[in-house]
Amino acid sequence: MPISIILGLHLTTFHPNHFLMAHYLEYISVKGYAKIISGNQMTGIKESIDKPITLKGVKVIAVSGPVKTINGQPRILLNQISSSIIETSTNKNGIFKFSLKPGFYTFFLVDGDRAYLNSFDGNGFFKGTKLTQPINDLLLLDDQNAIY
Template identity: 30%
Template sequence: MLSFSIRLLFVTILVLPFVFGCTNPISFAVPKNSHSANTQPQLQSGQAQGVSGTVVRVTGNQMPSVGENRQRSQPQPVKTDVWIFSGRIPAKGTRIPVTEAKQNFQLVTQVKTDKNGKFFVKLPPGEYTIFAQYGSDLYLNSFLGDGSFKTVQVTEGKMTETRLVNRETASF
């Protein structure tokens, strides 16, 4: 019979991939300055490209457990503003005040998420840093190895998918 430690290791290895992002529901919201319908654009050769994504919040105890019949809370969609900046932005934590971001980085556009936390924005090809707004701060907890926030690459004729997850009040 396997020891408790070995069983816990097996459960951890099998469960963690499901806890950290096997679901990625993607849909679309309308940019603030757009009058178009909230629908997914049909990409054909030479048509628009951009970023689609979802903003969610994970809270509470997310630790795997053995022998307990405890349900983890599911990610909850967040209705907020999404800020898109051109290029890479150096990270000094997970939050940047909106006023600081406006002064120091090249803002491309802002969009609002819908009630399901989903957004869509057309963008020219390039590298972008995308934040979700919480109060008077912009938040992103994904990073690149060079000390900057995680970026997304938009390529000609393609939609880039992303998911912004706020884990500030979750325990792992």
């Protein structure tokens, strides 16, 4: 039901449902999983492949925009990231969730004062994600101790 409100000398009609829909559409849901893998991950050596282990209570960050690597390394100090950072943590099942505005984001696992992502775009940047619709299966791997 529309509500009439007088703002200054203008009569404005406020539709509560339209406002709620517009606010809801500004943000997109991102759901992901954080896991750790280690050991020999080479295909063909099935007996040595370790299964991924869920990461519980780990900080995950979403950085607005692309992030340049430092000499192609999978780690970067948090204070070297100049874009805005949104953070969350994984739950007991290794699941993390964000509610973000549409745009381009780079997602990292955080270990102390460093962000970790062993995925690159081939142009000197960490691999990012263009967010235009909900994502339910973003996988972040801590594979620092894995052999490929």
